[in-house]
Amino acid sequence: xxxxxxxxxxxxxxxxxxxxxxxxxxxxxxxxxxxxxxxxxxxxxxxxxxxxxxxxxxxxxxxxxxxxxxxxxxxxxxxxxxxxxxxxxxxxxxxxxxxxxxxxxxxxxxxxxxxxxxxxxxxxxxxxxxxxxxxxxxxxxxxxxxxxxxxxxxxxxxxxxxxxxxxxxxxxxxxxxxxxxxxxxxxxxxxxxxxxxxxxxxxxxxxxxxxxxxxxxxxxxxxxxxxxxxxxxxxxxxxxxx
Amino acid sequence: xxxxxxxxxxxxxxxxxxxxxxxxxxxxxxxxxxxxxxxxxxxxxxxxxxxxxxxxxxxxxxxxxxxxxxxxxxxxxxxxxxxxxxxxxxxxxxxxxxxxxxxxxxxxxxxxxxxxxxxxxxxxxxxxxxxxxxxxxxxxxxxxxxxxxxxxxxxxxxxxxxxxxxxxxxxxxxxxxxxxxxxxxxxxxxxxxxxxxxxxxxxxxxxxxxxxxxxxxxxxxxxxxxxxxxxxxxxxxxxxxx
DNA sequence: CGATGTGTTGACCGGGTTCAAACAATGTGG
DNA sequence: CCACATTGTTTGAACCCGGTCAACACATCG
Numbered sequence: 001x002x003x004x005x006x007x008x009x010x011x012x013x014x015x016x017x018x019x020x021x022x023x024x025x026x027x028x029x030x031x032x033x034x035x036x037x038x039x040x041x042x043x044x045x046x047x048x049x050x051x052x053x054x055x056x057x058x059x060x061x062x063x064x065x066x067x068x069x070x071x072x073x074x075x076x077x078x079x080x081x082x083x084x085x086x087x088x089x090x091x092x093x094x095x096x097x098x099x100x101x102x103x104x105x106x107x108x109x110x111x112x113x114x115x116x117x118x119x120x121x122x123x124x125x126x127x128x129x130x131x132x133x134x135x136x137x138x139x140x141x142x143x144x145x146x147x148x149x150x151x152x153x154x155x156x157x158x159x160x161x162x163x164x165x166x167x168x169x170x171x172x173x174x175x176x177x178x179x180x181x182x183x184x185x186x187x188x189x190x191x192x193x194x195x196x197x198x199x200x201x202x203x204x205x206x207x208x209x210x211x212x213x214x215x216x217x218x219x220x221x222x223x224x225x226x227x228x229x230x231x232x233x234x235x236x237x238x239x240x241x242x
Numbered sequence: 243x244x245x246x247x248x249x250x251x252x253x254x255x256x257x258x259x260x261x262x263x264x265x266x267x268x269x270x271x272x273x274x275x276x277x278x279x280x281x282x283x284x285x286x287x288x289x290x291x292x293x294x295x296x297x298x299x300x301x302x303x304x305x306x307x308x309x310x311x312x313x314x315x316x317x318x319x320x321x322x323x324x325x326x327x328x329x330x331x332x333x334x335x336x337x338x339x340x341x342x343x344x345x346x347x348x349x350x351x352x353x354x355x356x357x358x359x360x361x362x363x364x365x366x367x368x369x370x371x372x373x374x375x376x377x378x379x380x381x382x383x384x385x386x387x388x389x390x391x392x393x394x395x396x397x398x399x400x401x402x403x404x405x406x407x408x409x410x411x412x413x414x415x416x417x418x419x420x421x422x423x424x425x426x427x428x429x430x431x432x433x434x435x436x437x438x439x440x441x442x443x444x445x446x447x448x449x450x451x452x453x454x455x456x457x458x459x460x461x462x463x464x465x466x467x468x469x470x471x472x473x474x475x476x477x478x479x480x481x482x483x484x
Numbered sequence: 485c486g487a488t489g490t491g492t493t494g495a496c497c498g499g500g501t502t503c504a505a506a507c508a509a510t511g512t513g514g
Numbered sequence: 515c516c517a518c519a520t521t522g523t524t525t526g527a528a529c530c531c532g533g534t535c536a537a538c539a540c541a542t543c544g
Contacts, residue, residue, distance in 0.1 A: 082371050140313065188532075189491080194532090197493085
């Protein structure tokens with residue numbers, strides 16, 4: 001077992017242990033959600049934090065003038081609702097993209113439980129810290145990668161998220177439309193479609209026989225190589241064989 | 243006194259009270275930094291959190307392949323170092339852009355102090371929450387605003403940051419080069435320069451007599467109007483008189 | 485079946501990058 | 515003090531990536 005696999009196992013175990021810790025320490029409300037359901041909405045008074053036990057959720061930030069932007073994608077083990085702590089109101093909409101189970105609990109109850117079990121506080125802080133780090137990585141990608149590389153980076157992050165949770169990474173089912181992916185990545189749906197086509201043409205990804213939402217990733221490293229090839233390098237070949 | 247001013251005073255007081263609370267509850271290390279000094283670097287073991295007592299700091303995220311990106315700008319009262327909590331290592335470089343005083347303290351010491359004074363924990367969580375909210379607003383701006391509007395938004399945010407700290411907002415001194423601003427906003431230095439020129443041509447901003455780093459903002463609302471004018475509207479006039 | 489939502493691909497255009505030149509501000513050493 | 519180098523800023527001109535508009539392909543579903 002290599003280091004990467006070991007880390008994968010650790011991440012998966014970390015999530016499982018975090019969730020059982022929470023379950024034991026707190027009164028937790030469970031809710032089954034389906035695609036389109038909202039966990040919370042911008043402007044609602046903040047009282048609860050959320051953790052995904054299963055499923056897949058997008059977080060949408062909405063500007064006063066109507067501009068809206070998918071600013072986060074979340075999977076099993078991810079916390080949601082942090083943005084409400086400071087202002088007392090949630091700052092974004094959280095919308096389920098698939099059937100799943102959401103756990104929620106009162107923030108004040110969590111703080112009380114943390115006084116008894118300091119490890120809970122560690123979990124909370126680590127989750128917030130990871131969120132900050134992810135957001136910064138998103139900004140880096142948005143600002144420094146061309147469109148094709150951004151799509152490749154998106155797929156790689158998705159595959160890594162699955163890997164961390166012990167799921168197979170060679171086949172992923174995008175539960176987002178091209179338009180949603182484009183919004184998340186700061187480009188149009190046409191550009192997403194073209195980027196995916198180019199990735200497929202270079203055999204970095206493959207489309208499953210049925211439907212264009214299922215994507216096979218034979219080698220995740222190929223995605224990284226493609227990203228490098230998109231940039232200054234010029235050496236590597238970003239599927240440039242027309 | 244209008245609501246906006248009241249909120250401004252509250253924010254300024256909040257910062258001052260936060261800092262005295264911390265100073266009383268914790269052994270705090272103070273350090274005077276000058277432009278170019280690093281508070282911490284990516285990869286260093288995480289032990290401390292930082293708060294700016296004065297000065298101005300940028301946070302730079304560095305990718306493995308060399309891409310780098312300014313992902314945060316911080317002023318008095320802002321916390322730094324959150325990204326190190328989860329992984330045990332700082333994820334970015336924090337670099338002073340101006341002379342200032344940085345307070346730092348051990349994270350474990352803070353947690354111990356939080357057990358005695360729960361209000362400290364509230365401060366910590368609010369700071370992390372605000373950071374997450376700011377990052378998401380940055381993503382929204384990066385993805386949905388054209389270059390000129392992004393520059394205007396940048397100036398507006400800067401002015402608001404000053405206002406929150408009780409400083410005058412009609413004149414700001416950018417301590418960043420056009421290249422640094424461009425990196426932060428995901429555009430080239432030439433585009434930043436042109437955007438500022440257009441803003442000045444539309445009298446939304448004015449350059450101080452000496453040097454192009456000092457910018458006067460007669461009316462902050464004009465920046466918001468300019469941003470609106472840049473977008474779909476077409477109604478409002480984004481300084482379009484050639 | 486048509487209707488609707490989604491995805492792909494082409495042609496064209498425009499905002500922003502790239503390349504280049506000139507200018508401004510600030511130092512540095514003779 | 516001036517000559518000169520260095521760094522930052524502005525502006526122009528050409529190019530190109532990605533957006534826009536449009537047409538078509540496909541799937542699902544009533």
